[in-house]
Amino acid sequence: MQGPGLDELVRTKKFLFFGGKGGVGKTTMAAATAVWLSDHGYNTLVVATDPTVSLSSIFAQEVGETEITPIGTERNLCGLSINPRKALGMFQSRMNTMMDGFSTMFGSELLSTPCTEEIAAFDQFVSFMGDTEHDKVVFDTAPTGHTLRELSMPFDWSGYISNQIESRRELSEVLGFVYDEGMIDDLKQEKARYDAAVKALSDTDTSSFNLVLLPEKLPIDETERAVTDLGGFGIRVRALIVNEIIPQDAIRGNAFLERRRATQERYLNDIGTRFRDIPRAEVPLFDSDIYGLDALRKVGGVLYGR
Structure with missing residues (x-):
């Protein structure tokens, strides 16, 4: 690790994103x-x-999609895999309750935009940004491009809803529909939830957004774009984790591995040049699959110390 220890980073932040x-x-x-x-x-x-x-x-046990699930025999570790389709049902139910009567008049158009499922998943994600039950919340995020869309879409969607409501004020009056100003207030509260979530993401006192990459050209290029794009949301990448580095002691005269490691070395130097201001950790390529608590502890030992 270059710069501040990664263990200090995870000890001092409430929300950790990968x-x-x-x-x-x-x-x-x-x-x-x-x-x-x-x-x-x-x-x-x-x-x-x-x-x-x-x-x-990866935990070699069932982890719930709608209910938080205890993991292993640990008394203080649990998990949840957000299922976008199931999140959509909960999101639609909440929105229908909030806008009761409005969708009856205007149909389901407001909840059937092309990106509603992704917004629903983000909506559930946002709820955990207000978590008060856990010391730490660790987020395994979608691939970078998807995550960036999720960060931007709620605001586009909120604006779309507001525009739809505003544009139909006159229509509602013509049809004799009693317009409920409370609906706009509810939508403003929804927008405020999203604003607070993105603000928390950019709060370096409570959150750390970390990027994982391989010592290869495409992951490096995408990481560079991600650092720039996340910066556009006010989110600073706090650490890089370079994964699957071939250990020197595993080469043992193998010409193929020597060439691969030499290639990795060039990319590691490139990473050091491109991201010189971002602390980074290096994780070796392990000789077996990583799943289950014991294997995950090996990786954690490399990242944060034993």
């Missing part, structure tokens, strides 16, 4: 971090917002 390109090991790093924190006495919740991954697989 993002990056698909397939670089975000879930592994998030799960390993959650286990490490739990082992060190923190009441920890790990939340997966990526619909393509499974906390159940």
Whole structure:
């Protein structure tokens, strides 16, 4: 690790986010971090917002999609995998209650925009940004592009809803519909929830957004774009985790591994140049799959110390 210790970073922040390109090991790093924190006495919740991954697989046990699930025999570790389709049902139910009577008049258009399912998942994610039950909340986020869309869409969606309501004021009056100003107030409160969530993401006192990458060209390029794009939301990347580095002592004269490691070295130097101001940690390529608490503890030991 270069710069401040990564263990200090996770000890001092309430919300820990792990993002990056698909397939670089975000879930592994998030799960390993959650286990490490739990082992060190923190009441920890790990939340997966990526619909393509499974906390159940990496923890080798069932992890709920609607209810928070205890993990292992640890008394202070639990998890939840947000399922966008199930989140959509809860989101629609809440919105229908909030806008009762309005959708009867205007149909279901307001809850059937192309990105509603993603907004619903983000809406559930937002609820955990107000968590008061856990010492630490670890987020395994969707691939970077998806995460950035989720950060921007709630505001586009909120604006869309407000515009729809405003544009139909006159129509509602013509049709004799009694317009409820409380609906706009409710929508303003929804917007405020999203504003607060993104503000919490950018609050370096409480949150840390970390990116995982491989020592390869495409992940490095995407990481560079992500650092810039996240900066546009006021979110500063606090640490990089470079995953799957071939250990030197595993090469043992193997020409193929020597070439691969030499290539990785070039990319590690590139990472050091491009992201010189961001602390980083390096995680070796392990000789077996990483799943289950014991394996995750090995990764946590590398990241944060034993």
